[in-house]
Amino acid sequence: MDSDPGFVAAVEEAKTGFGEGGVPIGACLVSKEGKILGRGHNMRVQKDSATLHAEISTLENTGRLPASAYKGATMYTSLSPCDMCTGACVLYKVARVVIGENKTFVGGEAYLKQRGIEVIVLENKECQDLMSKFIEEKPGVWYEDIGE
């Protein structure tokens, strides 16, 4: 599953974010049929945004869609989703959330499951290393991003 096009795109997005000096978290939304609907990365630093986390950026970049378009979809994300991004996945009723890693941060995984969404954690080392490096380098930005 680490080689799923949606996950590869999410990791690419995370790396792009890191290269831009931002919070290195990326995501990608893939339809039930396997089509990439949208992708994005955290834009806190780049756009001075308090809401454009990776999954929110991805949903925003995906654009307006009817509820049926999200049916059976998978949200790939490089990091365990925060409460806001968890809620966004619940709102649009994606079927599955595939998470790169949850060693550096654990978000709303339990709540996603409680709301009937399948959760898969890959424990991907590349994602872990990227986040560890970022948190070590810019702890202030990281704590701001998770409201702590």
Next chain:
Amino acid sequence: MDSDPGFVAAVEEAKTGFGEGGVPIGACLVSKEGKILGRGHNMRVQKDSATLHAEISTLENTGRLPASAYKGATMYTSLSPCDMCTGACVLYKVARVVIGENKTFVGGEAYLKQRGIEVIVLENKECQDLMSKFIEEKPGVWYEDIGE
């Protein structure tokens, strides 16, 4: 509480949204000290946005803040918050969510309480009438907005 400056601002935002042909939901974030930190309204129609619900718009317009700035804050919103906006309030740990009405839609109120956030519902008739009129006129946009 219907006359709190934050609530008055949220209702003004909802009306502005209606006037723009959008989803008429407004919000306003007020600090513990009573200062309006930011306000906004749903921008689905105006910006073709899948994520700029009223509370998300408000947090985005408020801009980047440290976690301490949200401490003790109140999110006023004209309508019961959806799962995404509920999650955003949980992420930033606002102390209280004051809701104009929950007759036309009930969002994540139970989850907010479960996460230790105070929830007050005003059952404000102006908010109810605005939403009822909108849902009757544009049901397709409404269902798209709540992912149904």
